[in-house]
Amino acid sequence: MTLPAARPGASPLAPAWLRVPEDPNALAAGVWSRNAVRAASGELELAGVPASALAAEFGTPLYVVDEADVRARAAETRAAFDAAMRGIGTTARVYYAGKAFLCTEVVRWIAEAGLGIDVASEGELAVALAGGADPARIGVHGNNKSGRQIARAVEAGVGAIVIDSAIEVERVAAAAARAGRVQPVRLRINSGVHASTHEYLATAREDQKFGVATTDAPGIVAAIRALPGLAFLGLHSHIGSQIFETQGFAEAARRLLALHARLLADGPVPELNLGGGFGIAYTVADDPMPISAIAEGMAAALAEAAADLGVALPAIAVEPGRSIVGPAGTTLYTVGTVKPVTVAVPDGAAADEAATAVRKYVSVDGGMSDNVRPALYGADYSARIASRASGDHPALARVVGMHCESGDVVARDEYLPMDVGPGDLLAVPATGAYGWAMASNYNWVPRPPVVAVRDGAARIIVRGETIDDLLARDPGVRP
C-alpha cells in the first residue's frame, strides 16, 4: 500500500509534536525573531529588510541577527532579574554568556543594555576586550584555562575568574602576584543537579568535567582565602542548557546556598552565581517560560532556602547566552534540489504489505557547517519559504544541507508548501545561538557572514569567509 505522496493532513512520518500548519507560510509565534514578518508581498522581512534583498546583497547561506531583538532581550533579562532579586531583598547581576555568539558589535549591544560578559576562552576574552567591554564586568570560565588565558585575564583586570579545580587556585594566584593585583574569583561547584530540556536529575555528584565536589569546596575556599592575591567572591553553578522549568534551578539554588552558608562561618561570601541555560523555542513544540517567570522562580527558591538556613541572601548572578541571542537569529538558505523519497512508515501495516509515505528532501546551500546542532544534538528546527508566500498545501519535508553526510540535517521534520523548489529562499529561525559560534569549514565550506538588521537596514557584523581565505591557510598551495 502506498499512501498519497502529498496531501493536506498529517504525514504518518511526522513526529507527534509536529502540527500540520493551517498555513505553511505562517510564522509561528515565539519561534521567530520579534521583527520578522511576512510582508504584504508574501516575502519574509527581517526588521524591515526583505529576505530577497539580503540574499541579493550578501548571498546565502547568511546569518541574520535582529539587533533590536537582542538588545531588548538583554535589557528584559536584566530588568527581570533586577526586579525579582530586589523583591527578595538582594541584587542581581546578569552576564551574557558570549559562547552563544560573540563579535565586537554584540559586545557593544550587551554593554549598552547594562550586562556583563562571560567568556570561556582566550579568544572570547580578546573579543570582549576588543569590543570595549568593561573588564570589571567580564567573567572568565574554563575547566582548563591556559596559562596565557589566565595571565591575560588578570592583566586586563577582569571582575572574576571562575576557578574550576583545586589546581587552578595556585595558577590564578601566581598570575595575580606577577601582575601585582588582587584577583576576585568564584569557585564552580559540581552540584549534582543536571537539567536538560524537559527533566532534571539530582545526584550527589554529576559525572562530568566541570567544577569541584561540594565536599571539596570548603578546603579549596580556605586555600583561596589564605592567598593574599585572591579575593573570594562566591560559588558558581551551571546546571545545563535549554532548560524549560525552574525545578533544576531551585534545587541548585538550595544546594549552593547550603554550602554558601557553611562558608560564611570563615569569612564573607558576597555573591552566588547560578549560571545560564534558559530554554528557547526552536519549533512549535517548545514552550519556554518568560524570563520574568524564570527570575521569579529562582528568587522564590532562594528566599525559601535562605530563610531555612537562616542566612542573608548574597548578590545573585546569572549568565544566560542562548535566551538572549538565539531567538533573534535567522539563517537564510537557497534551495538547490528537491527529491521525494519513499519511506516505510514505522509501525505501519503488516510486514508483507508495509505502508510507505513520501518525505520530501529539500536540499539547501549550507548545512552542518553553519549549524551543527541537528547533527550534534539531534536538535529540531523550523523552516519557512522566505522569498514568497505559497498557495500550496503543506507537505512533510526534511531540510538538509549540501555536505557529504546523511546526518547533515537542517530541519528534520517540517511542513513546507508542496511547491517548494529550486531557487526558493528558505529561512530557519532561532539560529542566533550556537550557530555561527559552532560553525566549521567541513568540506572546505567557507563560513557565512553575519548581518545585523535594524529599521530596514542591514550591515555586516562578521565578514564571511571565501575559498581563497581557506586556501590562504594551506602553505602548499601552488601559485
Ligand code: LLP
Ligand atoms: N554559563 C556556563 C558556565 C555555561 O557553560 C554555559 C553554556 C552558559 C552559561 C550559557 O548557557 P545558555 O544560556 O546559552 O544555555 N552548544 C550547546 C550548548 C552548550 C552550552 C555550554 N555552556 C548548544 O548548542 O545547545
